[in-house]
Amino acid sequence: MNKKRLQLGMIGCGVVGTAVANLVSDSTLNSFNEIVDLKSILVKNPTKERTNLLMTQNFVSDINKIVEDDEITIVIELMGGENPAFDYISRCLKSGKHVITANKEVISKKGSELVSIAKHAGRELKYEASVGGGIPILSSLSNDFSANPIQGIRAIINGTTNYILTRMDNEESSFEDVLKDAQNLGYAESDPSDDIEGTDAVYKLSILTRLAFDVAPTTSDIHKEGINGIKQKEFRYSRELGFTIKLIASAQKRSDKLLLRVHPALIPKEIPMANVNGAFNMVEIDGGLTGPLWFQGAGAGPNPTASAVLSDLMSILEGRNRIDQTIVNNHTELLQLAPMDDYRCRYYLRVTVNDKAGVLAAIATILGERDISILSVLQKDTDSKLKHADLVIMTHESKEKNMKAAVSEIKALLDVINLDSLLRVEEYS
Numbered sequence: 525m526n527k528k529r530l531q532l533g534m535i536g537c538g539v540v541g542t543a544v545a546n547l548v549s550d551s552t553l554n555s556f557n558e559i560v561d562l563k564s565i566l567v568k569n570p571t572k573e574r575t576n577l578l579m580t581q582n583f584v585s586d587i588n589k590i591v592e593d594d595e596i597t598i599v600i601e602l603m604g605g606e607n608p609a610f611d612y613i614s615r616c617l618k619s620g621k622h623v624i625t626a627n628k629e630v631i632s633k634k635g636s637e638l639v640s641i642a643k644h645a646g647r648e649l650k651y652e653a654s655v656g657g658g659i660p661i662l663s664s665l666s667n668d669f670s671a672n673p674i675q676g677i678r679a680i681i682n683g684t685t686n687y688i689l690t691r692m693d694n695e696e697s698s699f700e701d702v703l704k705d706a707q708n709l710g711y712a713e714s715d716p717s718d719d720i721e722g723t724d725a726v727y728k729l730s731i732l733t734r735l736a737f738d739v740a741p742t743t744s745d746i747h748k749e750g751i752n753g754i755k756q757k758e759f760r761y762s763r764e765l766g767f768t769i770k771l772i773a774s775a776q777k778r779s780d781k782l783l784l785r786v787h788p789a790l791i792p793k794e795i796p797m798a799n800v801n802g803a804f805n806m807v808e809i810d811g812g813l814t815g816p817l818w819f820q821g822a823g824a825g826p827n828p829t830a831s832a833v834l835s836d837l838m839s840i841l842e843g844r845n846r847i848d849q850t851i852v853n854n855h856t857e858l859l860q861l862a863p864m865d866d867y868r869c870r871y872y873l874r875v876t877v878n879d880k881a882g883v884l885a886a887i888a889t890i891l892g893e894r895d896i897s898i899l900s901v902l903q904k905d906t907d908s909k910l911k912h913a914d915l916v917i918m919t920h921e922s923k924e925k926n927m928k929a930a931v932s933e934i935k936a937l938l939d940v941i942n943l944d945s946l947l948r949v950e951e952y953s
């Protein structure tokens with residue numbers, strides 16, 4: 525049988541691009557009734573030495589070499605960032621090419637616009653690799669939950685922060701030391717702010733939310749706290765209380781409201797998510813009919829991410845009749861976004877206080893006035909020289925708005941040296 529020849533363009537050839545280029549150039553892809561040629565790759569620096577590439581490739585530095593090449597019918601964008609990726613993807617779609625991308629930032633910020641450009645052009649926009657690396661979570665959400673009114677998504681979706689938190693828990697090292705090590709080992713970028721401040725998780729949560737709930741949140745609609753303020757002591761005390769700490773991304777439906785949040789949280793040790801370690805990811809989807817289902821695996825890295833990119837490529841090549849990733853779960857109703865102030869959970873507080881009588885009573889009074897009752901108190905690390913002590917307080921389930929108000933009053937108490945930590949406990953029914 526004569527095989528058709530298909531020409532691909534690629535934008536970016538770094539960590540993921542190199543893996544994709546090597547796999548595309550591998551003959552196993554040719555079993556898909558088409559011979560796939562990687563015709564042109566746009567990079568920043570076409571003369572850079574690229575020792576990990578198995579085959580010689582044609583590098584270009586002008587996007588028009590791809591956009592205006594009518595032989596190229598599919599473009600894979602692996603450059604990252606919002607701009608110029610948005611411009612390049614739009615131009616490729618408008619010139620009649622299908623586009624596959626791993627770029628969570630551009631899909632999170634400009635996804636709706638790109639989807640509409642793709643629809644208008646009658647072309648496909650696929651982005652499985654933008655969330656969860658090798659975990660096939662977006663196609664599962666789009667295809668396999670269609671009978672389900674999705675109730676909630678809860679996930680560990682940033683490998684860098686999970687790697688840092690796991691090591692802080694296992695080794696009793698400081699955040700700063702583990703971050704430095706993670707950068708040396710390639711688990712964290714030289715500018716790690718998007719990861720450690722929770723921005724990367726916000727991008728991914730917004731993509732999941734759009735597919736699951738037909739709500740397109742902006743990044744500022746999602747409550748965000750990173751892991752950079754977390755101290756080693758929190759791991760020690762949490763462990764004693766039966767918890768570990770993870771960066772959680774959650775979209776939770778309560779009647780007609782949806783609450784979106786990314787923040788570090790205490791997870792009970794016996795919950796599967798507490799045992800997702802290192803750079804691994806886990807996405808929990810509560811499908812309504814299915815109950816909670818867990819998807820776990822490598823959330824990043826060249827081969828897992830390339831796997832997701834290639835599965836998008838194969839689905840275009842085969843014309844597979846998948847439900848388009850742009851079509852959302854059809855059980856959604858009009859959902860309003862709930863403010864974080866409405867959230868309810870148990871709280872963990874660590875307060876450095878003057879070690880003297882009456883301080884705990886003063887804190888308990890403030891909490892009580894805000895309808896927050898104390899579940900347990902540990903007094904730790906008394907410094908006999910400074911006459912300071914750590915109070916570790918666990919509360920019963922309380923309202924975020926009340927806790928915020930109580931915290932500012934506690935901070936103002938004369939005998940409170942510092943409110944070192946306020947963490948939420950993730951609730952599992």
Ligand SMILES: NC(=O)c1ccc[n+]([C@@H]2O[C@H](COP(=O)([O-])OP(=O)(O)OC[C@H]3O[C@@H](n4cnc5c(N)ncnc54)[C@H](OP(=O)(O)O)[C@@H]3O)[C@@H](O)[C@H]2O)c1
Binds near residue numbers: 823
């Ligand atoms: N790394 C992962 O494990 C992973 C996992 C999931 C998703 N992703 C996503 O995959 C995408 C690629 O990530 P990566 O880690 O492979 O990135 P990377 O290693 O930094 O590679 C970026 C590539 O884009 C090229 N590039 C950058 N700016 C450009 C510009 N203005 N014009 C043309 N080319 C430009 C670079 O060219 P030069 O080579 O000449 O510098 C490089 O080849 C990102 O969207 C990322 O979020 C990555």
